[in-house]
Amino acid sequence: MMGSIDPILLIASLMVASTPILLAAIGELVVEKAGVLNLGVEGMMIVGAIAGFAMAVETGSPLMGFLGAAVAGAALSLIFAFLTQVLLSNQVATGLALTLFGIGFSALIGQGYTGVRPPPTPKMDFGPLSDIPVIGPMLLRHDPMVYVSILIIAAVWAFLKFTRAGLVLRAVGESHDAAHALGYKVVRLRVLAIAFGGACAGLGGAYLSLVRVPQWTEGMTAGAGWIALAIVVFASWRPWRVLAGAYLFGGVTVLQLNLQAAGVAIPVQYLSMAPYVITIIVLVIISADRRRAAQNAPASLGRVFHASS
Amino acid sequence: MLKLERRPAPSRLWTAVTPVLAVIATMIAGGLLFAALGKAPVEAIRTIFWDPLFGEFASYSRPQLLVKAGPLILIAIGLSLGFKAQVWNIGAEGQYMMGALFGAATGLAFYPTDSVLLFPAMVAMGAFGGFLWAMIPAVLKLRFGTSEILVSLMLVYVAQHIMSAASFGMLKNPEGMGFPGSRNFQHYPAAFNDELIAGTGLHWGGVAALGAVVAAYVLLSRHILGFHIRVAGEAPRAARFAGVSPALLTSVCLGVSGALAGLAGLFEVTGPAGQITTDFASGYGFTAIIVAFLGRLHPVGILLAGLLMALTYIGGELAQLTLNLPSAAVQAFQGMLLFFLLAFDVLANFRIRLARRARA
Numbered sequence: 001m002m003g004s005i006d007p008i009l010l011i012a013s014l015m016v017a018s019t020p021i022l023l024a025a026i027g028e029l030v031v032e033k034a035g036v037l038n039l040g041v042e043g044m045m046i047v048g049a050i051a052g053f054a055m056a057v058e059t060g061s062p063l064m065g066f067l068g069a070a071v072a073g074a075a076l077s078l079i080f081a082f083l084t085q086v087l088l089s090n091q092v093a094t095g096l097a098l099t100l101f102g103i104g105f106s107a108l109i110g111q112g113y114t115g116v117r118p119p120p121t122p123k124m125d126f127g128p129l130s131d132i133p134v135i136g137p138m139l140l141r142h143d144p145m146v147y148v149s150i151l152i153i154a155a156v157w158a159f160l161k162f163t164r165a166g167l168v169l170r171a172v173g174e175s176h177d178a179a180h181a182l183g184y185k186v187v188r189l190r191v192l193a194i195a196f197g198g199a200c201a202g203l204g205g206a207y208l209s210l211v212r213v214p215q216w217t218e219g220m221t222a223g224a225g226w227i228a229l230a231i232v233v234f235a236s237w238r239p240w241r242v243l244a245g246a247y248l249f250g251g252v253t254v255l256q257l258n259l260q261a262a263g264v265a266i267p268v269q270y271l272s273m274a275p276y277v278i279t280i281i282v283l284v285i286i287s288a289d290r291r292r293a294a295q296n297a298p299a300s301l302g303r304v305f306h307a308s309s
Numbered sequence: 310m311l312k313l314e315r316r317p318a319p320s321r322l323w324t325a326v327t328p329v330l331a332v333i334a335t336m337i338a339g340g341l342l343f344a345a346l347g348k349a350p351v352e353a354i355r356t357i358f359w360d361p362l363f364g365e366f367a368s369y370s371r372p373q374l375l376v377k378a379g380p381l382i383l384i385a386i387g388l389s390l391g392f393k394a395q396v397w398n399i400g401a402e403g404q405y406m407m408g409a410l411f412g413a414a415t416g417l418a419f420y421p422t423d424s425v426l427l428f429p430a431m432v433a434m435g436a437f438g439g440f441l442w443a444m445i446p447a448v449l450k451l452r453f454g455t456s457e458i459l460v461s462l463m464l465v466y467v468a469q470h471i472m473s474a475a476s477f478g479m480l481k482n483p484e485g486m487g488f489p490g491s492r493n494f495q496h497y498p499a500a501f502n503d504e505l506i507a508g509t510g511l512h513w514g515g516v517a518a519l520g521a522v523v524a525a526y527v528l529l530s531r532h533i534l535g536f537h538i539r540v541a542g543e544a545p546r547a548a549r550f551a552g553v554s555p556a557l558l559t560s561v562c563l564g565v566s567g568a569l570a571g572l573a574g575l576f577e578v579t580g581p582a583g584q585i586t587t588d589f590a591s592g593y594g595f596t597a598i599i600v601a602f603l604g605r606l607h608p609v610g611i612l613l614a615g616l617l618m619a620l621t622y623i624g625g626e627l628a629q630l631t632l633n634l635p636s637a638a639v640q641a642f643q644g645m646l647l648f649f650l651l652a653f654d655v656l657a658n659f660r661i662r663l664a665r666r667a668r669a
Contacts (some may be wrong), residue, residue: 210312
C-alpha cells in the first residue's frame with residue numbers, strides 16, 4: 001500500500017503544498033520581528049487569493065494576478081496598521097477583525113468567480129537541468145513562485161542579519177521605547193513591516209487559488225493563515241527554520257492526501273485533521289522548552305507603542 | 310497636528326457611545342459597499358436593520374431574533390470573561406460543535422426513551438463537551454506555555470472533521486436511507502428543545518443566555534473571582550501581588566467559555582438545527598467574538614449587541630431573498646463593524662489634543 005506513494009512525486013508536491021504557508025509565514029516573521037502581532041494572516045491570505053484570482057482571470061496573466069494579490073494583501077494590512085499604530089488599538093482584537101472581515105469580503109467579491117478556471121501558471125524551464133534524474137523532477141520543474149518564495153526567505157534572512165535597516169527593525173521589535181529614544185521612526189517602520197507581511201500573505205493566498213488548487217472557493221484557505229502563524233513560533237523567529245517548518249507541514253498535508261488516495265482503512269476525516277493536530281503537537285514541543293522560546297521572541301511583541309513625547 | 314494623550318482611565322461616556330457610533334459608521338460604509346455592488350444602499354440597509362422587525366415578513370422573522378441571539382449571547386458572555394483577563398479563546402466554534410456532539414450522542418444513545426431526565430443529562434453532557442474541548446488549550450498553555458489562540462483555533466478545524474466523521478459514521482441515522490446526518494430530534498420528544506412559548510422563538514437556549522447574562526453580571530460586580538478577572542486584565546503585575554493565580558484564572562476563563570459554547574451547541578442541535586450534519590457549524594463561535602467586543606465585554610452590553618448581531622443575520626437572509634444580496638455581505642458587514650468599533654475606541658482611551666509642531 002505504501003509502495004504506491006512515489007517519493008519523488010511526494011517531495012515535488014510537498015514543495016507546492018508548502019509554498020502558500022511559507023510565503024505567509026515569512027511575511028508574518030518580519031511583522032513579528034518588528035514587535036507587531038498581526039493575527040489577520042488568514043484574512044489577508046484569502047483576500048489575496050480572490051484578488052489574485054480575479055486579476056489573473058481578467059488580465060489573462062498569472063503574473064498580474066500575483067502582483068494584484070500582493071497589493072490587495074498589503075492594502076488590507078494597512079487597515080490593521082492604521083488601527084494599531086495610529087489609533088493604538090489592541091493588536092489581538094484588530095487582527096481577529098481583519099480575519100473575520102477578510103473572509104466575508106473575499107466571499108463577497110468572489111461571487112462571480114466560482115467554477116472559473118484561472119490562466120495556467122507556466123513552469124520554469126531550467127533546460128537540460130530539469131532532465132537530471134531524481135533532482136530534476138523533484139526540484140527543478142516547478143512554477144516560478146516556488147523559487148521566488150525561497151528567494152524571499154533568503155532575502156529576509158540577509159536583511160535581518162546583515163543590513164542596518166534590519167538591525168533597526170529588530171531593535172524596534174525588542175524595545176520600541178529604546179528605539180524611539182535613539183531617534184528611529186518606530187511607527188513608520190512598523191507600518192512598512194506590516195505592509196510587507198500583508199503583501200506576502202496575499203501572495204500566499206494567490207498561490208493557493210492560482211497554482212495549488214487552482215480554483216476559487218469560499219473559505220478556501222481553511223486555516224492556512226493560522227498554520228503560518230504557528231510556523232513562525234515553531235521557527236522561533238528564524239527565517240530558514242520557517243522554510244523547514246513550512247516544508248514539514250506541507251509534507252504532512254501531502255502525505256495524508258496520498259494516504260487518502262491510496263485508500264488506507266482510516267476514515268478520510270481523521271486523515272484530514274492531521275495537519276491541524278500535528279500543528280498543535282509541534283507547538284507543544286516547541287513551547288515546552290520555555291527558556292529557549294522566550295529568548296527568541298521579540299520582547300515588545302504585541303505591545304502598544306505610544307510615544308509620550 | 311493632532312496628539313493623543315492617554316486618559317488615566319477609559320472615559321465612561323465614550324465607552325458607551327462608541328458602539329453606537331460604530332454601528333452608524335458601519336451603516337454608512339456598508340451603504341457605500343452595497344452601492345459599489347450595484348444595490349440600492351438605503352434599501353439594503355433598511356432591509357437588514359428595519360424590515361426583520363417591522364417589515365411585511367416581520368411575523369416570521371421576529372421569532373428568529375431570539376433563536377439567533379441566544380447562542381451568540383451565550384457564547385459571547387463566556388468569551389468576554391476571558392477577553393477581560395487577556396485569555397484569548399477564539400475557538401468557541403469548535404467548543405460549540407463538541408458540545409452539540411456530546412449532547413446529541415448522549416440523547417441518541419438512549420433512543421427512544423421518554424425519560425424526563427434525558428434532556429437535563431444531554432444539557433450537562435453538552436456543557437461538558439465544550440468544557441473538555443476548551444480545557445485542551447488551557448492545559449497545554451499551563452503545562453507547556455503554548456499559545457491558547459493558536460491551539461483553540463486549530464481545534465475548530467479538528468472539531469469540524471470529527472463532526473463530519475460523526476455524521477457519516479457513529480451518529481448516522483440508521484433509518485436515514487444512507488444519507489449522512491443523525492436522527493432528527495424533532496421526532497424524539499424527550500430530547501427535543503422546543504419553543505417554550507409558541508411563536509416567540511424562545512427555547513431553553515434563550516433562557517440559558519439570559520441566565521448567563523445575570524450570572525456574569527453578578528460575578529463581575531459582586532464576586533472576588535470577577536474582581537480577579539478584571540484586575541488580571543487591567544494590571545497583571547498588581548494581580549500577582551494580590552495573590553491572583555494566573556493558572557486558575559486561565560482554566561476558569563477557558564473552561565467557562567467552553568462550557569457555555571458547548572451549551573449553545575447543544576441547544577442548537579436539539580432545537581433549530583434538529584440534527585448533527587456535516588454543515589452544522591454556522592459561525593456563531595466567530596461572530597460571538599464581535600458580539601463580545603461590541604458589548605464592551607459587559608454582560609448587559611453583550612445582551613444588546615447579541616440582539617443587534619442577530620438582527621443583521623436575519624436582515625442578511627432577507628436581503629438575500631429580496632435584493633439578491635450575497636450571503637457573505639453580512640459577514641463583511643460584521644467584520645467592518647468590529648473595525649469601526651476598535652477605531653473609535655481611541656476616543657475612549659485617549660484625549661485628542663491639538664499640539665503645535667514648533668513646541669516639539
